[in-house]
Amino acid sequence: MGPVTPRGAWFRRIVLGLALVYFLVPLASLADFSVRFPLTGKVDAAAWQALFGGGESDKLSLLREGLTNSLIMAVMAVVISLGLLLPTMVLVRLRLPRMIKVIEFVCLLPLTVPAVVLVVGLAPVYLVISTKILDSNTIWLAFAYVILCLPYVYRALDSGLRAIDLKTLSETARSFGASWPTVLMRVLVPNLRSALVSSVFVTLAVVLGEFTIARMLARTNLQTALFEINLSDGQIAAAVSLLILGGTILLMVTLDLIVALQERRIRPSTRSDVS
Amino acid sequence: MTESVTSTAVTLSHLTRTFGKVKALDDFSLDLAPGELVALLGPSGCGKTTALRALAGLEGVDSGAVVVGGRDVTRLPANRRDMAMVFQSYSLFPHLTVAGNIEFALGLRKVPSRRRAEAVAHNLELVGLGGHGDRYPHQLSGGQQQRVALARALAVRPQVLLLDEPLSALDAKVRVQLRDEIRRIQTEVGITTLFVTHDQEEALVIADRIGVMESGRLVQVGDPREIYSRPATPFVADFIGTTNALQGHAIDGVAHVLGQTVPLLPGSPTGPVSVLIRPESITLRPTADGAGTVVSTGFMGATSRVRVTLTDGTLVLVQLRGSTRDGLVPGDRVALELASIPALAR
Ligand SMILES: Nc1ncnc2c1ncn2[C@@H]1O[C@H](COP(=O)(O)OP(=O)(O)OP(=O)(O)O)[C@@H](O)[C@H]1O
Ligand SMILES: [Mg+2]
Numbered sequence: 042m043g044p045v046t047p048r049g050a051w052f053r054r055i056v057l058g059l060a061l062v063y064f065l066v067p068l069a070s071l072a073d074f075s076v077r078f079p080l081t082g083k084v085d086a087a088a089w090q091a092l093f094g095g096g097e098s099d100k101l102s103l104l105r106e107g108l109t110n111s112l113i114m115a116v117m118a119v120v121i122s123l124g125l126l127l128p129t130m131v132l133v134r135l136r137l138p139r140m141i142k143v144i145e146f147v148c149l150l151p152l153t154v155p156a157v158v159l160v161v162g163l164a165p166v167y168l169v170i171s172t173k174i175l176d177s178n179t180i181w182l183a184f185a186y187v188i189l190c191l192p193y194v195y196r197a198l199d200s201g202l203r204a205i206d207l208k209t210l211s212e213t214a215r216s217f218g219a220s221w222p223t224v225l226m227r228v229l230v231p232n233l234r235s236a237l238v239s240s241v242f243v244t245l246a247v248v249l250g251e252f253t254i255a256r257m258l259a260r261t262n263l264q265t266a267l268f269e270i271n272l273s274d275g276q277i278a279a280a281v282s283l284l285i286l287g288g289t290i291l292l293m294v295t296l297d298l299i300v301a302l303q304e305r306r307i308r309p310s311t312r313s314d315v316s
Numbered sequence: 317m318t319e320s321v322t323s324t325a326v327t328l329s330h331l332t333r334t335f336g337k338v339k340a341l342d343d344f345s346l347d348l349a350p351g352e353l354v355a356l357l358g359p360s361g362c363g364k365t366t367a368l369r370a371l372a373g374l375e376g377v378d379s380g381a382v383v384v385g386g387r388d389v390t391r392l393p394a395n396r397r398d399m400a401m402v403f404q405s406y407s408l409f410p411h412l413t414v415a416g417n418i419e420f421a422l423g424l425r426k427v428p429s430r431r432r433a434e435a436v437a438h439n440l441e442l443v444g445l446g447g448h449g450d451r452y453p454h455q456l457s458g459g460q461q462q463r464v465a466l467a468r469a470l471a472v473r474p475q476v477l478l479l480d481e482p483l484s485a486l487d488a489k490v491r492v493q494l495r496d497e498i499r500r501i502q503t504e505v506g507i508t509t510l511f512v513t514h515d516q517e518e519a520l521v522i523a524d525r526i527g528v529m530e531s532g533r534l535v536q537v538g539d540p541r542e543i544y545s546r547p548a549t550p551f552v553a554d555f556i557g558t559t560n561a562l563q564g565h566a567i568d569g570v571a572h573v574l575g576q577t578v579p580l581l582p583g584s585p586t587g588p589v590s591v592l593i594r595p596e597s598i599t600l601r602p603t604a605d606g607a608g609t610v611v612s613t614g615f616m617g618a619t620s621r622v623r624v625t626l627t628d629g630t631l632v633l634v635q636l637r638g639s640t641r642d643g644l645v646p647g648d649r650v651a652l653e654l655a656s657i658p659a660l661a662r
Contacts, residue, residue: 209407217425
């Protein structure tokens with residue numbers, strides 16, 4: 042990055058300002074909507090009271106069910122997609138470099154398939170899953186979400202793997218007696234930390250925000266629950282959306298900070314006295 | 317250290333490995349005696365790394381056997397062979413400190429944790445990096461990183477130490493320094509070592525024996541002196557040191573060159589030949605009717621190098637002891653006198 046001229050600094054501030062406005066105005070409107078009764082313009086905290094007042098209602102239990110399902114599925118999707126992709130990508134890079142393109146193609150494929158089309162294909166699959174293999178529990182949607190996340194997780198891991206000397210690191214560990222699981226967990230994972238964190242982020246975002254598949258397969262997740270509630274009480278839905286957004290941001294910032302702190306320990310920006 | 321780390325040696329027998337059409341290893345056989353340092357030397361792409369990786373178990377072989385300490389390990393994966401490697405590229409684990417790197421390796425070898433700290437300190441001391449234990453790899457210079465990699469490899473007391481061009485990423489001065497140190501430590505610890513290099517000087521200085529490779533085959537194995545003075549093939553003669561190819565005629569084990577006779581090494585053909593003569597096996601005598609003309613002279617401290625052209629245009633490089641060059645200037649006529657040292661012809 043070159044030196045910042047005063048004009049450049051102003052330009053940056055303006056861009057930042059515009060971006061903030063772009064993101065914050067809808068949020069502010071959402072907050073406003075959650076406390077203002079649309080027709081009369083009367084301000085009250087009824088929606089927030091319903092959420093935190095300790096009372097029980099159909100809406101709240103629906104919401105709780107949707108949120109629980111989404112969180113469980115988010116965790117499942119993270120575990121499955123990383124558990125599937127990380128060893129595969131490492132193995133392919135080390136042993137079958139010719140297959141890299143194939144794996145990449147397969148992993149990026151979901152990007153090109155619209156969710157609605159995906160549902161058409163998934164419906165019969167889930168019919169079998171819910172009647173023959175497992176049951177109709179919503180959380181099995183996590184498998185479908187793994188497919189949705191695949192392109193993003195692939196991208197994150199790909200850039201992480203490019204940044205390390207995969208071959209030398211794993212062969213060194215192997216020659217010292219490390220089994221493959223040890224190589225993966227104790228040598229590669231610690232050096233792929235930021236790539237892993239970004240794949241977790243994007244998986245959380247995709248799963249917590251997914252609506253189409255759940256709706257069309259008639260399952261309850263966070264977004265479908267919000268949708269239901271919104272039909273009868275828009276204010277509660279707005280308040281919950283705001284909470285979810287805040288919670289997600291908090292989670293991501295925390296994870297990011299933890300990683301940044303650990304990275305700082307390993308890679309300080311300045312090299313100390315090197316002889 | 318008095319106790320010997322290993323009482324075992326290595327036998328590589330008839331190893332073959334092909335990549336597509338390339339024979340990276342072609343009936344490759346080599347033995348390492350206990351405590352010996354063997355350097356594998358050869359041009360780029362001749363299969364040195366493949367041989368080393370086959371011994372480490374990082375590369376499979378199509379046929380042949382790898383025996384370490386009397387045990388056939390040909391089918392064992394890398395992590396179950398008792399070896400340690402130092403690579404050309406920096407191979408320290410970036411997320412661990414210097415001490416952490418060594419401890420990690422010790423842990424993999426099931427060294428009890430109470431003995432690890434002592435091993436870390438001892439081996440860092442050995443490579444001259446005592447007190448650097450809590451640095452991270454990125455805080456070290458390239459030479460220091462390779463020292464740590466060496467300390468880590470030594471700490472696990474492997475049956476065989478494998479070094480794949482560990483010095484080639486370093487600058488010349490550090491390279492020479494670390495090269496001598498590797499030899500000192502290797503002798504001190506007494507560890508069987510296979511050292512891959514394409515630098516002939518490195519091999520000559522460091523090795524007990526040198527194996528010269530050419531397109532997947534081992535063409536000659538012997539101690540550095542033998543490889544240098546009695547090369548088995550013209551390839552070896554050319555690759556190790558410098559040679560002049562002088563036209564001559566070979567008959568009955570001697571060659572007639574420039575009106576003189578030079579004894580020939582076994583394997584030389586008869587008839588019209590090129591005789592491969594080392595620059596230091598030639599001396600120059602200024603004389604008006606000499607066969608050569610001085611083209612250039614270069615002073616190199618203890619020695620000097622003189623380029624001479626013969627009447628047929630052949631360029632000859634001559635290496636003289638420091639003072640002998642005195643008085644020679646370009647344009648002088650000189651007679652070439654060949655030492656009676658056995659040479660190879662082709
Ligand atoms: N994994 C591989 N796939 C295909 N060909 C390979 C592979 N590894 C080595 N080769 C080929 O085998 C031959 C020997 O390679 P090797 O790396 O052993 O050479 P080397 O002597 O170590 O060379 P250098 O001095 O350049 O390191 C080369 O022609 C190389 O292209
Ligand atoms: Mg090599």
